[in-house]
Amino acid sequence: KSVQFTIGQRDLTIVIADKTTIYGNAAPDWKIAGYTNIVTGDEELLKGLVENQENFSCPYVAGESGVNTYTVTLTEEALAAIRAGAGNYNITVDEGSLTVSPRQITVEIADKTSIYGDEIVGLTASVDTTGGKYGLVGDDPDPWTLSAENISETSDAGTYTISGTATDGNYSVQFNTGTYTITPRQVEIDFTLSGDEGGFTVTYSGKPQK
Numbered sequence: 001k002s003v004q005f006t007i008g009q010r011d012l013t014i015v016i017a018d019k020t021t022i023y024g025n026a027a028p029d030w031k032i033a034g035y036t037n038i039v040t041g042d043e044e045l046l047k048g049l050v051e052n053q054e055n056f057s058c059p060y061v062a063g064e065s066g067v068n069t070y071t072v073t074l075t076e077e078a079l080a081a082i083r084a085g086a087g088n089y090n091i092t093v094d095e096g097s098l099t100v101s102p103r104q105i106t107v108e109i110a111d112k113t114s115i116y117g118d119e120i121v122g123l124t125a126s127v128d129t130t131g132g133k134y135g136l137v138g139d140d141p142d143p144w145t146l147s148a149e150n151i152s153e154t155s156d157a158g159t160y161t162i163s164g165t166a167t168d169g170n171y172s173v174q175f176n177t178g179t180y181t182i183t184p185r186q187v188e189i190d191f192t193l194s195g196d197e198g199g200f201t202v203t204y205s206g207k208p209q210k
Helices: 043-050 076-085
Strands: 010-016 019-022 032-036 068-074 089-094 096-101 103-109 112-115 125-127 144-147 158-166 171-176 178-183 191-194 201-204
Touching: 010 043, 010 068, 032 043, 043 076, 068 076, 076 089, 103 158, 158 171
Parallel strands: 010 089, 019 096, 103 171, 112 178
Antiparallel strands: 010 032, 068 096, 103 125, 144 158, 158 178, 191 201
């Protein structure tokens, strides 16, 4: 008497590794963290079917996608091909994630000067990219605003700190503060000395006399 055995598919989960990158940088190579419930000796079979960068799917696009967490999975076409090539397994996917962190930049705030009573000059700053430091991504606008202790044309002569505030969550900004210097305004003073009747008159302009 013969006995018939039915061997069903073995459940297997493909675990995709989590990855990180920095805003504006390229996505890293995708990797498989492991295979749960796999039969010894089948690892190479699964690796050959799975570990091709074209099999992975993630919506992150360098230079366009902002700081966030993105899902990493296998394309439908790749999963169908993997299932066909490893028919002994009922395959599911444990999706991974790509975490995009802010881009760290250093901003140098320029020193400025004006004369007491004159219009306050515009504040400027630039990104320091020396020593391999990061710059801005593509055509991104300056991710900061500048202020100088609420100074105005009527502010007293002296020095004031120019500081910055980050305005874009895709950037982590370190500011090197600047100094706004208001110098005293030079004025000329004319005064007159008059003598008594039939006396003398002297006018002094405040300028050095010869």
